[in-house]
Amino acid sequence: MTSALDTPRPSSHSADADDDTTLMAPTPQRRQNDSATFASEILEKLTYAIGKNPAAARRHDWLEATTLAVRDRIIDHWLESNQKTTESGEKRVCYLSMEFLIGRLLRDAISNLGLTQSVTEALAVYDVELDMIELLEPDAALGNGGLGRLAACFMESMASTGVPAFGYGIRYVHGFFRQEVVDGEQVELPENWLMHGNPWEFERRENSYEIGFGGKVAAIDEPGKPPRQIWRPGERVLAVAYDTPIVGWRGNHVNTLRLWSAQSLDPILLDAFNSGDHIGALREANKAEAITRVLYPADSHQAGQELRLRQEYFFSSASLQDIIRRHLKAYGTLHNLSDKVAIQLNDTHPAVSVAELMRLLIDVHGFAWDEAWTITQATFSYTNHTLLPEALETWPIHLFERLLPRQMQIIYAINAQTIREATQKGLDGGKITAISLIDENNGRRVRMGQLAFVGSHAINGVSALHTELMKETVFHSLHELYPSRIQNKTNGVTPRRWLMQANPGLTALVTDAIGPAFLDNVEKLADLDALATDAAFREKFMAVKLENKQRLAKVIEERLAISVDPGAMFDIQVKRIHEYKRQFLNIIEAIALYDQIRSHPERNWQPRVKIFGGKAAPSYAQAKEIIHLINDVARVVNADPSVQNLLKVVFIPNYNVSLAEIIMPAADLSEQISTAGLEASGTGNMKFALNGALTIGTLDGANVEMLEHLGEENIYIFGLTAAEVAARRREAHSGRSIIENSRLLREALDSIVKGVFSPDGQERYASLVSNLYNNDWWMIAADFEAYWQTQRKLDDLWQDTPSWGEKAVRNTARMSWFSSDRSIREYAKDIWRAGPGAPAS
Ligand SMILES: *Cc1c(COP(=O)(O)O)cnc(C)c1O
Numbered sequence: 001m002t003s004a005l006d007t008p009r010p011s012s013h014s015a016d017a018d019d020d021t022t023l024m025a026p027t028p029q030r031r032q033n034d035s036a037t038f039a040s041e042i043l044e045k046l047t048y049a050i051g052k053n054p055a056a057a058r059r060h061d062w063l064e065a066t067t068l069a070v071r072d073r074i075i076d077h078w079l080e081s082n083q084k085t086t087e088s089g090e091k092r093v094c095y096l097s098m099e100f101l102i103g104r105l106l107r108d109a110i111s112n113l114g115l116t117q118s119v120t121e122a123l124a125v126y127d128v129e130l131d132m133i134e135l136l137e138p139d140a141a142l143g144n145g146g147l148g149r150l151a152a153c154f155m156e157s158m159a160s161t162g163v164p165a166f167g168y169g170i171r172y173v174h175g176f177f178r179q180e181v182v183d184g185e186q187v188e189l190p191e192n193w194l195m196h197g198n199p200w201e202f203e204r205r206e207n208s209y210e211i212g213f214g215g216k217v218a219a220i221d222e223p224g225k226p227p228r229q230i231w232r233p234g235e236r237v238l239a240v241a242y243d244t245p246i247v248g249w250r251g252n253h254v255n256t257l258r259l260w261s262a263q264s265l266d267p268i269l270l271d272a273f274n275s276g277d278h279i280g281a282l283r284e285a286n287k288a289e290a291i292t293r294v295l296y297p298a299d300s301h302q303a304g305q306e307l308r309l310r311q312e313y314f315f316s317s318a319s320l321q322d323i324i325r326r327h328l329k330a331y332g333t334l335h336n337l338s339d340k341v342a343i344q345l346n347d348t349h350p351a352v353s354v355a356e357l358m359r360l361l362i363d364v365h366g367f368a369w370d371e372a373w374t375i376t377q378a379t380f381s382y383t384n385h386t387l388l389p390e391a392l393e394t395w396p397i398h399l400f401e402r403l404l405p406r407q408m409q410i411i412y413a414i415n416a417q418t419i420r421e422a423t424q425k426g427l428d429g430g431k432i433t434a435i436s437l438i439d440e441n442n443g444r445r446v447r448m449g450q451l452a453f454v455g456s457h458a459i460n461g462v463s464a465l466h467t468e469l470m471k472e473t474v475f476h477s478l479h480e481l482y483p484s485r486i487q488n489k490t491n492g493v494t495p496r497r498w499l500m501q502a503n504p505g506l507t508a509l510v511t512d513a514i515g516p517a518f519l520d521n522v523e524k525l526a527d528l529d530a531l532a533t534d535a536a537f538r539e540k541f542m543a544v545k546l547e548n549k550q551r552l553a554k555v556i557e558e559r560l561a562i563s564v565d566p567g568a569m570f571d572i573q574v575k576r577i578h579e580y581k582r583q584f585l586n587i588i589e590a591i592a593l594y595d596q597i598r599s600h601p602e603r604n605w606q607p608r609v610k611i612f613g614g615k616a617a618p619s620y621a622q623a624k625e626i627i628h629l630i631n632d633v634a635r636v637v638n639a640d641p642s643v644q645n646l647l648k649v650v651f652i653p654n655y656n657v658s659l660a661e662i663i664m665p666a667a668d669l670s671e672q673i674s675t676a677g678l679e680a681s682g683t684g685n686m687k688f689a690l691n692g693a694l695t696i697g698t699l700d701g702a703n704v705e706m707l708e709h710l711g712e713e714n715i716y717i718f719g720l721t722a723a724e725v726a727a728r729r730r731e732a733h734s735g736r737s738i739i740e741n742s743r744l745l746r747e748a749l750d751s752i753v754k755g756v757f758s759p760d761g762q763e764r765y766a767s768l769v770s771n772l773y774n775n776d777w778w779m780i781a782a783d784f785e786a787y788w789q790t791q792r793k794l795d796d797l798w799q800d801t802p803s804w805g806e807k808a809v810r811n812t813a814r815m816s817w818f819s820s821d822r823s824i825r826e827y828a829k830d831i832w833r834a835g836p837g838a839p840a841s
Pocket of ligand 1: 144145146149574575576655656657660681682683684685687
């Protein structure tokens, strides 16, 4: 049973993303895009879809009417795209991801369809501002951070580069929680993004699948046939599809994001209800719906709960059943599945798909093991996103076996086959232990990374460094066994959202300076490089930056009642709060700076605003302490008249995609300071630099490649390398002697421990600080001095406005390689063999 809140409007049944129903169908007159037509259609939607007249309409009603009018245009393109793909028989990409952090969609759609001017003018007829109503659209926060945002950028880039694709994921009723800061501490509140309905989605009841859990496996031995296994699940739930169109640049291609919602097969047990057990009657429905109720809020950490495994299997099985149904309908056979479908596993969350596809091929469609295995491997590829041990997914065997008994059998069989191969190739016992799909050391667990690896023909890391470390660490032995499988695909971000939409001022300036070609081919941004030494252009560039900073300053004033000077350097770190990302290092530097400004007021300090934002997993105590510390420091520093204009510290609550769109264009300095070797790629680093921020960062993730593209004079790199971090960890490094030898660091830590920032809670940060002395696992003490020195170099540079401006322009000019269009073209060519230019299959 769906609650009234998440029931979509019945008007949502007018198009079909499926390829099979659109062929040769008559289509209505295509919609016109002039502002007069728009104005009358918006009025029509307001009247007939929403049931209001303009006098009674609230801003929300205008948003909805506008969305519906824009949506009609998308549908025209959507149907056309699907028809084209079906007719051509092109290979499709299915991108399986537990998370899609798409944010708002209206501006994306309007901008990619080139409707900005028409819609703005149409709304002006009713005295409504597009900029105002856009802000009322809730953020679709169906993801935690970088991994989910990557999936969203990839969906947009696949549509923009013409790669036919389905995104498959979960329609969480409650996406990522809303963060508030109360008395300096994070408070988590439920996000109810479907409260006003969701005009972007189309419910597809006809595309529903049964998903089983538990029960038993029976052996069937029929005369004349090979014996086979059949799974009889103990429970079943229904997966119902909800489709959202994803529009590419200039509307050239529209793909489908298909999200699954769990529903009970028996919404209400009438017998129980009639006999008076009203709660019991709904219990089954509640249990089923719980599967897609909430997004797990832990990032780079394995959740480990049974419900999470249910979520993973639920959306994997639904997606595979859907892929198989569509394929059989088009081709009548599954033998050629891998010619027509490429399935990308975004991290290990959908890794159970490997066993599930084997089950469907063998048990349901009668394939022999060997052919099923060939098809499976040829169809799947897998992206690894982290090397952090605490994030590598494993499941206790007893849980796996109870929930998915047949898939567990298949995993054992895959494991036996893999180990046989490794033994034949002469790998020794230690390596075989590393390869095994079963971890025998920690109470017997299924290793999802190993499962995804062996079931795929290509495994990729997300930056050059990360891919090399993957070969040396987690997949060392598997890489030895299958040396041609690992490849690199460095992440990217879509320039439509992260430059054109987020930074219209800069987009207009660039268009003026080098012409509009970069809008279609982002590599043309390189033409800006020649203007970096042009004083007049630099000044215009920095004037746009100043406007963007004023816009952010206004948000800070409105939300936090802190006034910041847009003329100061905006030094920004926004991302999930995590020890490896080292917000702690940044705030210690702020404390040291605060001390130094007060003890040496005569020095030439440069005004800075240190801005932080990001959510901590609710169960991650240290990360929450860091948020508390940042807010404690902000309160003290911002109230101290002796530093007023030289230092401000701001924590902006509830960092999300929409806030990122305001923050990225307003940054002078981007903080990308993770402990080297631990950030797989980062994409925040790319968004900042594309918008003309300079980066202070470690040699980690994609920073390494940014250094290559930007040139070493245009990025500020400091600190230990990944190899040096690994060596120190082996040598049981501690921070004690470093702290004792660094007066700046020692005094900053002392002031934390003495309660300078927490007079009401003296002991609050004792363990956070003592960890640095005793262990310094994240190399904060080890990197502090280099970080401090590099920050002072940036102070010097800030005074030299022309040099800063030149570097800022070069950052924008040289970031085009980090477009997700480039990432997608590489995946399409090297892994999927799909998209424009792919060999006909
Ligand atoms: C880009 C983005 C991220 C990823 O940021 P990193 O700095 O790469 O960790 C996380 N959250 C949001 C909202 C983003 O837009």
